[in-house]
Amino acid sequence: xxxxxxxxxxxxxxSRFQVQAGGTAxxxxxxxxxxxxxxxxxxxxxxxxxEKLGEGSELTVLSLGPQRVAEAIKKAxxxxxxQGIHILDTASRDPYQVASLIYQAVKDQDFEVIxxxxxxxxxxxxQTGLLLAELLGIEAVTTVVSxxxxxxxxLVQRELEGxxxxxxxxxxxxxxxxxxxxxxxxxxxxxNIMKAKKKKITQLEAASLAPPAARSQTTxxxxxAKKGQAKFLEGDLGAMADQLVAELKAKSLI
Amino acid sequence: MKAxxxxxxxxxxPLENYLEGxxxxxxxxxEAALFLVGAAEALPAFAGTLFLAEVAKHLxxxxxxxxxxxxxxxxQFGADLVIFxxxxxxxxxxxxxxxxxxxxxxxxxxxxxxxxxxxxxxNAKLRRQVETSGKLVVTLQGGAFAPLKAGGSPQVxxxxxxxxxxxxxxxxxxxAAKELDLTKSEIxxxxxxxxxxxxxxxxxxxxxxxxxxxxxxxxxxxxxxxVEHSHQVGTTGQSVTPKLYIACGISGAIxxxxxxxxxxxxxxxxxxxxxxIGEVADLFCVADLTQFLPILTDKLQG
Numbered sequence: 288x289x290x291x292x293x294x295x296x297x298x299x300x301x302s303r304f305q306v307q308a309g310g311t312a313x314x315x316x317x318x319x320x321x322x323x324x325x326x327x328x329x330x331x332x333x334x335x336x337x338e339k340l341g342e343g344s345e346l347t348v349l350s351l352g353p354q355r356v357a358e359a360i361k362k363a364x365x366x367x368x369x370q371g372i373h374i375l376d377t378a379s380r381d382p383y384q385v386a387s388l389i390y391q392a393v394k395d396q397d398f399e400v401i402x403x404x405x406x407x408x409x410x411x412x413x414q415t416g417l418l419l420a421e422l423l424g425i426e427a428v429t430t431v432v433s434x435x436x437x438x439x440x441x442l443v444q445r446e447l448e449g450x451x452x453x454x455x456x457x458x459x460x461x462x463x464x465x466x467x468x469x470x471x472x473x474x475x476x477x478x479n480i481m482k483a484k485k486k487k488i489t490q491l492e493a494a495s496l497a498p499p500a501a502r503s504q505t506t507x508x509x510x511x512a513k514k515g516q517a518k519f520l521e522g523d524l525g526a527m528a529d530q531l532v533a534e535l536k537a538k539s540l541i
Numbered sequence: 542m543k544a545x546x547x548x549x550x551x552x553x554x555p556l557e558n559y560l561e562g563x564x565x566x567x568x569x570x571x572e573a574a575l576f577l578v579g580a581a582e583a584l585p586a587f588a589g590t591l592f593l594a595e596v597a598k599h600l601x602x603x604x605x606x607x608x609x610x611x612x613x614x615x616x617q618f619g620a621d622l623v624i625f626x627x628x629x630x631x632x633x634x635x636x637x638x639x640x641x642x643x644x645x646x647x648x649x650x651x652x653x654x655x656x657x658x659x660x661x662x663x664n665a666k667l668r669r670q671v672e673t674s675g676k677l678v679v680t681l682q683g684g685a686f687a688p689l690k691a692g693g694s695p696q697v698x699x700x701x702x703x704x705x706x707x708x709x710x711x712x713x714x715x716x717a718a719k720e721l722d723l724t725k726s727e728i729x730x731x732x733x734x735x736x737x738x739x740x741x742x743x744x745x746x747x748x749x750x751x752x753x754x755x756x757x758x759x760x761x762x763x764x765x766x767x768v769e770h771s772h773q774v775g776t777t778g779q780s781v782t783p784k785l786y787i788a789c790g791i792s793g794a795i796x797x798x799x800x801x802x803x804x805x806x807x808x809x810x811x812x813x814x815x816x817x818i819g820e821v822a823d824l825f826c827v828a829d830l831t832q833f834l835p836i837l838t839d840k841l842q843g
Contacts, residue, residue: 410660505670
């Protein structure tokens with residue numbers, strides 16, 4: 288079985304984000320990048336499926352972005368993917384363009400199962416996976432919290448509101464977008480990191496994949512207007528604790 | 542402008558989130574119609590056109606079928622805008638419908654300013670404005686737009702299609718029984734990812750015990766297995782409104798905020814001053830949990 292997992296590299300969400308002059312993108316210089324958290328669950332599920340199927344199954348990881356994105360692909364390779372595809376791209380793309388570029392790169396490769404994260408932590412579109420499935424004309428199930436392969440079919444659970452779940456059964460080819468908690472993503476071990484260095488990463492130029500025009504364009508990026516009335520306490524921890532206790536007592540909260 | 546608002550039903554009952562969609566349409570001055578895959582016996586209150594497809598035939602999960610039905614309603618109504626809730630139903634269907642319309646989609650719209658939609662970005666630390674042209678599909682963040690008051694009965698236009706997903710819908714599975722009902726708690730002290738490891742949840746438990754509060758948790762802490770699911774606060778856990786909510790090491794993902802922002806008084810303890818929990822907090826202690834919590838607990842016990 289040919290399996291694909293699509294991953295995005297995102298800035299660490301704990302970062303302080305500064306908007307570039309021009310006001311439509313963030314300053315990347317001081318940011319640390321990592322694999323989108325949802326995609327780590329997608330990688331883990333893909334590796335588990337490959338391991339379960341054993342001989343004859345092949346797992347490819349794909350990512351799109353500038354040179355730095357190679358690090359995300361290497362991590363997925365160290366977690367157990369067999370090979371990588373890097374669509375080199377420095378432009379800012381909307382989800383339709385990203386899905387179209389991935390589609391162009393993989394449409395002739397007959398992947399039977401595709402995993403993605405359910406959304407990215409940075410922009411949270413929750414669109415790219417579904418758009419890719421639409422372009423490929425295959426079934427897609429989002430927000431997967433339980434995944435089980437049986438024969439040529441899959442039993443999966445989608446997560447709904449309030450912890451309720453929905454049970455679904457479907458056949459390959461299919462795309463699954465993975466929710467947090469689907470599994471426990473493994474840490475790459477040192478031997479596997481070394482092995483991953485020998486795995487092949489195919490580079491494709493985005494321009495060679497004929498990206499379509501964007502359907503949406505970011506026109507401004509700004510901090511939210513502070514509704515917040517938050518009073519900030521900083522400095523000496525003992526004094527801060529005293530002040531907090533006093534405030535809570537004054538309001539009869541404790 | 543004409544807006545088609547997508548209503549949802551769950552286990553036969555219409556949900557109320559369509560009222561937020563109607564509110565969004567109204568804010569834009571758009572003429573609204575509703576769409577629902579549901580049952581004629583349980584219609585949403587709405588004085589206007591309802592495009593209705595029978596849930597008995599089209600099921601509650603059948604994305605290809607629902608997509609085809611929505612596209613048909615968009616065409617019949619002449620909609621320029623399709624409005625979903627950013628819910629498990631909405632985020633699953635919206636991109637499929639957008640692709641069917643070759644339209645842009647804006648996910649999780651949180652604000653309208655001068656008629657322009659804004660979206661959360663970078664962990665809600667920034668807001669993004671996006672321009673589109675032609676038809677548009679949006680999903681709305683739950684709670685971002687005040688629901689219109691429900692009223693009236695709809696004029697039903699029946700819809701049907703033979704399109705069907707090759708996905709077999711086997712039914713619902715209820716959430717695990719809640720051993721703990723946090724909705725009645727007066728004080729909740731919650732642990733977030735910032736606690737760093739399982740053992741340190743004890744620091745949060747100690748604080749909760751010192752002020753006779755209940756332990757809450759954010760999703761990552763529950764997913765990691767550090768705290769049981771019955772303690773989870775947020776859209777996939779419990780929605781709570783205590784008098785006092787103390788968020789320890791919780792950055793404030795939208796899904797968590799949605800479940801606790803109705804609390805009377807919110808204290809955030811976090812070393813990241815920029816964390817979006819600051820948007821809803823009344824008091825924000827900028828501190829490292831490992832050092833601060835023992836000091837605080839000690840003072841509260843003393």
